[in-house]
Amino acid sequence: xxxxxxxxxxxxxxxxxxxxxxxxxxxDELAREAGWLQALDxxxxxxxxxxxxxxISMAQNLLVIAALYALTLPLAVASRVPLGFYLKRVWVFMxxxxxxxxxxxxxxxxxxxxxxxxxxxxxTPRVYLxxxxxxxxxxxxxxxxxxxxxxxxxxxxxxxxxxxxLQALRVLRVPQAFVLILGMTYRYIYVLLHTANNLFxxxxxxxxxxxxxxxxxxxxxASMGALFAKAYGLSDDVYLAMQARGFRGEARTLxxxxxxxxxxxxxxxxxxxxxxxxxxxx
Amino acid sequence: xxMSNHAGTPAFEIEHMDFAYQRQVALKDISLTVRAGERIAxxxxxxxxxxxxxxxxxxxxxATRGSVRAFGEPLTExxxxxxxxxxxxxxxxxxxxxxxxVQLFSPTVWDEVTFAPLHLGLPKNEVIARxxxxxxxxxxxxxxxxxxxxxxxxxxxxxxxxxVLSLRPEVWLLDEPTAALDPRSQTRLLDFIGELSREGKTxxxxxxxxxIVEDLADRVIMFCEDHEISGDGAPxxxxxxxxxLIACNLIHExxxxxxxxxxxxxxxxxxxxxxxxxH
Numbered sequence: 001x002x003x004x005x006x007x008x009x010x011x012x013x014x015x016x017x018x019x020x021x022x023x024x025x026x027x028d029e030l031a032r033e034a035g036w037l038q039a040l041d042x043x044x045x046x047x048x049x050x051x052x053x054x055x056i057s058m059a060q061n062l063l064v065i066a067a068l069y070a071l072t073l074p075l076a077v078a079s080r081v082p083l084g085f086y087l088k089r090v091w092v093f094m095x096x097x098x099x100x101x102x103x104x105x106x107x108x109x110x111x112x113x114x115x116x117x118x119x120x121x122x123x124t125p126r127v128y129l130x131x132x133x134x135x136x137x138x139x140x141x142x143x144x145x146x147x148x149x150x151x152x153x154x155x156x157x158x159x160x161x162x163x164x165x166l167q168a169l170r171v172l173r174v175p176q177a178f179v180l181i182l183g184m185t186y187r188y189i190y191v192l193l194h195t196a197n198n199l200f201x202x203x204x205x206x207x208x209x210x211x212x213x214x215x216x217x218x219x220x221x222a223s224m225g226a227l228f229a230k231a232y233g234l235s236d237d238v239y240l241a242m243q244a245r246g247f248r249g250e251a252r253t254l255x256x257x258x259x260x261x262x263x264x265x266x267x268x269x270x271x272x273x274x275x276x277x278x279x280x281x282x
Numbered sequence: 283x284x285m286s287n288h289a290g291t292p293a294f295e296i297e298h299m300d301f302a303y304q305r306q307v308a309l310k311d312i313s314l315t316v317r318a319g320e321r322i323a324x325x326x327x328x329x330x331x332x333x334x335x336x337x338x339x340x341x342x343x344x345a346t347r348g349s350v351r352a353f354g355e356p357l358t359e360x361x362x363x364x365x366x367x368x369x370x371x372x373x374x375x376x377x378x379x380x381x382x383x384v385q386l387f388s389p390t391v392w393d394e395v396t397f398a399p400l401h402l403g404l405p406k407n408e409v410i411a412r413x414x415x416x417x418x419x420x421x422x423x424x425x426x427x428x429x430x431x432x433x434x435x436x437x438x439x440x441x442x443x444x445x446v447l448s449l450r451p452e453v454w455l456l457d458e459p460t461a462a463l464d465p466r467s468q469t470r471l472l473d474f475i476g477e478l479s480r481e482g483k484t485x486x487x488x489x490x491x492x493x494i495v496e497d498l499a500d501r502v503i504m505f506c507e508d509h510e511i512s513g514d515g516a517p518x519x520x521x522x523x524x525x526x527l528i529a530c531n532l533i534h535e536x537x538x539x540x541x542x543x544x545x546x547x548x549x550x551x552x553x554x555x556x557x558x559x560x561h
Contacts (some may be wrong), residue, residue: 028390028429237379245372245377245398245445254396
């Protein structure tokens with residue numbers, strides 16, 4: 001029996017990436033749920049998120065940052081964001097990205113101070129390596145700040161329709177070019193990932209058995225070129241299609257934002273919490 | 283929808299137009315008048331320039347030489363730089379792209395269908411009314427909240443049509459509308475196009491599918507591979523001119539023997555998939 005060709009690293013990564021992006025970014029499914037954050041005006045959410053992000057980056061106290069993060073959990077639940085999904089999305093990937101950056105900060109050469117655990121302590125030759133208290137402190141700050149900030153951004157994106165979010169950015173005077181690039185990026189990532197996946201599928205249908213590493217790399221290199229050319233042509237056409245239907249650089253949505261009393265109230269609450277955190281965390 | 287009250291007046295007038303991508307010639311010395319209410323098929327092999335011509339008529343590409351006028355006014359980049367003029371033009375001309383994945387860029391079907399009327403400055407209640415009407419007419423109201431990229435090929439095509447229908451344009455530009463459609467979807471599409479025509483819309487369809495030409499056009503403009511107009515006439519006469527069809531790479535000569543009768547004869551096949559036929 002012919003052996004099923006093994007799926008390469010690049011292929012698997014791409015397929016997974018497409019799946020995750022489709023579920024989260026592109027589906028807008030959570031944003032359509034009748035949840036608590038979904039019901040808020042996107043402008044209130046955006047300003048509120050901005051205030052809290054500011055507080056997270058300014059607070060000098062770990063407990064205060066942790067408390068701000070903890071407050072997002074009931075918000076997620078009230079907005080029907082599955083808690084496991086919300087936690088995993090942020091904290092599973094955190095060690096790989098921020099963790100790597102934070103790791104050196106743990107050790108004495110980078111963060112001298114009271115040792116927490118002494119790892120190496122030789123008199124001659126003099127070699128000393130310890131995980132220090134200030135090191136733990138620095139790493140914890142970094143991880144917590146990034147984790148809390150990313151969580152808030154994730155919560156905002158998950159509970160706001162993409163088109164509405166772009167429009168809110170425009171209403172809040174974020175430069176049009178920036179909003180436009182964001183909008184286009186969103187579309188192209190999707191188109192590109194699909195084209196890439198199809199390239200792999202098309203090849204898989206024609207390959208029997210194993211492919212050598214060299215051939216695999218050569219093929220991936222060639223496909224990247226082909227993909228680039230294809231994406232470039234497609235991006236041109238998509239832009240024409242948008243132009244043909246009246247797009248002139250400004251995204252409009254039908255949902256007229258209606259600012260209600262509750263939006264004012266909750267924006268005030270967000271700002272008060274953020275302000276309080278900044279004062280407490282000094 | 284009402285009959286167009288501009289029937290017979292020129293919708294487009296093209297005189298001695300050239301178009302080139304960078305330095306590569308895509309259209310050469312094109313002169314053509316399209317009257318309101320006409321049904322035209324632009325026939326040509328892949329790469330003959332028919333899609334490019336549609337994009338010029340849609341005000342997406344602009345002539346490198348010669349003149350193009352739409353509804354009596356010059357159709358130039360400068361003219362469309364003015365928002366009011368651009369909106370007035372784009373409300374009258376709808377473009378259905380060949381690849382629905384190109385045309386459907388919004389997160390939901392509803393966003394897609396409302397996109398054109400919304401971006402062309404129609405009042406919101408009008409946008410909603412027209413979009414609901416378009417979804418209903420194409421029988422896809424149930425797809426309203428779905429993501430376009432997750433639909434089937436036939437459904438995507440319907441959404442692409444609804445996205446233009448909500449604009450109620452006078453002129454419909456259709457690029458290879460039946461490409462990659464199953465037979466049933468293809469029949470429904472032709473019915474839909476027939477309906478548009480009965481309402482007096484101007485229809486310009488680019489295709490290389492000879493089988494549908496008589497269904498959707500009263501006039502055929504044929505492009506050869508030299509990017510010039512090779513012929514302009516009634517479908518029957520144009521389709522009977524086999525020498526021209528062969529020269530323009532729209533059919534190819536194919537000789538074979540029928541197993542049941544032993545009769546040997548030559549006949550034509552549509553070009554793009556010449557080796558997929560069976561007898």
